[in-house]
Amino acid sequence: MKVASHARRRKACDLCVSRxxxxxxxxxxxxxxxxxxVDCGITEVTSPATTSRRKVPASETSPTNSSSTPSRDDTIESRLAHIEARLDQIAAEKPSGSSPHDATALNFQNFPEIRVYKASDMWNSATTLPCLGISPQFPTGAMLAQTGKLELPPLQEVLGALERYFDSYGRYMPLFDKRSFMKMTVDWYSENGGKELIPWAAINLVLAMTSRIMDDVPIEEPKLAQYMSNVQSVTTELMAWSGDILGLQVLLGMVILFQGTTNPQLAIVLIGSAIRLAQSMGLPSTRASDDPDESAQRRRVFWIAYILDKCGDDDMGILESCTGTIRFNYLRARSELAIIQGKVHNFLYSRTAQRLSQEQRAETKVRIEQLLSKWRSALPQELLRSDKLFQDYSTISVHLVMNMYNRYLECLYRIHGTFAFDETWIDRVRRYLSPAVIPTGDAGIDGRINQKEISSLPSAWSDCVEHSRLGLELSAFGRETEYSTWLHACCNLSGLIVLLVNIIEFPDQLSVMSDWSLIVRIRNKFDQMNAKASKEPFFLLQVAHELDRKASGQVKRLAHMSSLSHQEAAFSEPWANPDLMFL
Incomplete structure (x- = not known):
């Protein structure tokens, strides 16, 4: 970030100030x-107060000392002339009487290279991961609209993708209404229809969601990257759109897409803009002119925005088992969980929470824990068993339940202070790596834990362990896509560390072998993610590998002690007495 010497006290860059x-x-x-x-910078701004105190001498205002003014005016005039010439050139690029074949076709290969920004690595501040962004050289949506170059695949191809989207993912996360969206798409392709910018972005968005979420297409695949770049190119127009809820819907869809990337920071930025836009539109209130379908759609969009911010009577949002015996209102459950997520942040992590006394914080924590437990107990038991879930539900349903359960686990981990991105918890976990806590022995056999050198485990530890197992089972055996793998990475890392700590503390539990098998699967998945996304090892993954060695040391210690006890028992028998062996 370029910062002028006199502007270091400003709290925002130029773009953020202007917007x-x-x-x-x-x-x-x-x-x-x-x-x-755009380039990020803070330009020098002279303080008005400083200017007002300075008395300008009369000599400085005299005509003889104003020679710089004409040159400055000439510079401005030349810049304006250059801008006008450029605008005329853009407007002339599409002749009025030319046919589509005469105009330069806007194929995917003709686009400038998509710029890849380096964003802070969510796992390790020393490394960076690629994140798609809009290159300053990339044509914006407004420029494409002016030149008539809003391009989409053939209509039949698009309609096929839309049908699959609305019959699967769009049915459970009803961001768009199928009937109105299909009509909008056909109108956009018609000869008499206007090639409007926001509908074009919405179609690109659904095509991107179909490819990324349903078809597991890698984010670097050119066609998917093009869809996402097309949507990003109209970000400015989306944030200012107030004609209907379509702009808000596209923003929320972008949030869903970017949550499943190597860096979800863009999703965090976008959801703030989406929430402000929803508030300015008065959602979820309805207007007198709204028909029932439109009113229902406005309510759904509001709750999806609420769900993403805390990241009915019809069949929308309803998960149904393949046998038809179980029907579950997924959208309502996610909305209820989002309310609890908001309470977790407001009462445990916000500034207001920091001002509460220890007793008040403890009482608040208990109430939120009860709400979360009540929410989980209301779920169909079949959803809490990985074997039944995989057997009775479609792949997209499994992924949606997986996402919901990981949001539940995040609440649970945060309430009890075992989230992988909680510095206090990670500092405690890393204490196991100290020889003062666990003495290092020969042949990988470590000493017993010195409990005096480490704080006690968090409250409700057994609940965290038990529920984390299901989360890891869903990720290990649920046929995760690349999108869902990144979407659930934070919770899976948290669960991985919880299970490793549990083995270190309790190496004699009967579940050690099954837990270890689960740990190996998840750890291998993270190793593959690490190899693909970054040259540097993830910091938390390094911690997990070191904890793995400590857990192995505790299991070996227990096995060694058991072996010694068996030997002692054998030598205690009369026939094993060395003095009697040669009689």
Missing amino acids: KIKCDLAKPTCSNCKLYG
């Missing part, structure tokens, strides 16, 4: 500038 949005001042590029694909 009146919060700036995180990340270096070298803040999140908003990364999203818009």
Whole structure:
């Protein structure tokens, strides 16, 4: 981030100041500038108070000393002339009487290279991961609309993808209404229909969601990257769109897409804009002119926004088993969980929570824990058994339940202070690596834990262990896609560390071998992710590998002690007495 010497006290970069949005001042590029694909900088601004105190001498205002003014005016005039010439050139690129074949076709191969920004690694501050962004050279949606170059695949191909989306993922997360979306798509392709920008972005979004979420297409695949770049190119227009809820819907869809990438920071930026837009539109209130279908859609969009921010009477949002015996209102359950997620943050992590006394915090924690437990107990028991879930539900249903359960686990981990990104918890976990806590022995056999050198385990530890097993089982055996793997990475890392700590503390439990098998599967998956996404090892993955060695040392210690006890028992028998062996 370029910062002028007189502007170091400013709290936001130029872009964030101009758009009146919060700036995180990340270096070298803040999140908003990364999203818009512009250079991040803070220009020098002279304080009005300082200017007013300075008395300008009369000599400085005299005509003889104003020679710089004409040159400055000439510079401005030349810049304006250059801009006008450029606009005329853009407008002239599409002749009025030319046919589509005469105009330059906007094929995917003709686009400038998509710029890849380096965003902070969510696992390790020393490394960076690639994150798609809009290159400053990339044509914006407004420019494409002016030149008539809003391109999409053939209509039949698009309709086929839309049908699959609305019959699967779109049925359980009803971001768009199928009937109105299909009509909008056909109208956009018609000869008499206007090639409007926001509908074009919405179609690109659904095509991207179909490819990424349902078809497990890698994010670097050119066609998917093009869809996502097309949507990103209209970000400015989406944030200012107020004609209907379509702009808000596209923003929320972008949040869903970016949550499943190597860096979800863009999703965090976008959801803030989406929530402000929803509030300005008065959601979820309905208007007198709204028909029932539109009112229902406005309510659904509001709750999806609420769910993503805390990241009925019809069949929308209903999960049904393959046998038809179980029907589960997924959207309602996610909305209820989102309310609990909000309480977890507000009452345990917000500034208001920091001002509570220890007694008040403890009481609040108990109440939220009860709400979370009540929510989980209301779920169909078949959803809490991995074998039944895999057997009775479709793949997309399994992925949706997996996502919901991981959000539940995140609440559980945060309440009890066992989330992998909780510094206090990770500092405690790393104490196991100290010889003062676990003496290192020969042949991988470590000494007993010195409990005086480490704090006690968090409350409800057994619940964290038990529930984390299901989360890891879903990820290990649930046929995760690349999208869902990144989406659930935080919770899976948390569960991995919880199970490893449990083996270190209790190496004699009967579940050690099955837990270890689960750990190996998840750890191998993270190793593959690490190898693909970054040259540097993830910090938390390194911690997990070191904990793995300590857990192995405790199991070996127990096995060694058991072996010694068997030998002692054998030598205690009369026939094993060395003095009697040669009689």
